[in-house]
Amino acid sequence: MSGTPGRDHLEGFVRGDQTAFEALFRQLGAEVYGWILRIVRDASAADDVLVEAFWRAYRGRARFDPTRSFGAWMRRIATNAALDHLKRARGRRDHGAIVVDLPTPAGPDPDVARAVAHAFGSLPEKLRIVATLALIEELPHAEIADALDLPVGTVKSRVFRATRRLRDELTRMGIRP
């Protein structure tokens, strides 16, 4: 996160000062929103998750250490809120439906696109989130590890497993990427 909130705001936030909380929201809200959007991939859902994440942060403000990075702490809370949202949404709609409102570049053959979307949607949740951030959003493994509160080695392992499962699934469908 690029924003660095002042110590006064952080200490005020921990004390429950609403003005300090608003200052933090104004400073970091857009960045946190962008992060959430990368995970949930739906603007309307990202609105709800952002509100939920900042509410969770406010509720858990006593646990925040003002000497640490508020941005990193907030991103972890936002990640958990986004993952909770995805768990609730799972079963109601498939991942392919989530991305239809995003900009559409020239894509591959429709059958191949459908197969890829199916293979990606069938990944287990913990592999799909890492694949989303590493393979699609091309974020550094260290950044993903920090946000998901995982060791970097675990992120690398999950990226490897996600790639292998995607390839196996596509091969099974007769597609060789």
Add this chain to the structure above:
Amino acid sequence: MTDDEALARLLRSVVRPVPAVPPARDLWPLVVSRSQARVRWSWLDFGLVLAVAVALVLLPNWRWLVLYHL
């Protein structure tokens, strides 16, 4: 290009990266109303309270166990 890079590129052509955009509206009022909303008790909460109360009436010696967990 390695096989993994080709697969990632194919994946990105189908499931596209999300552009960095800010929220379309000011969400601060929603955060405020959420953080000021009163906590609602669920039926599970009422059930637990009732169960503890009944247990304390029927088994008063359990009060130390209950107090320990509070």
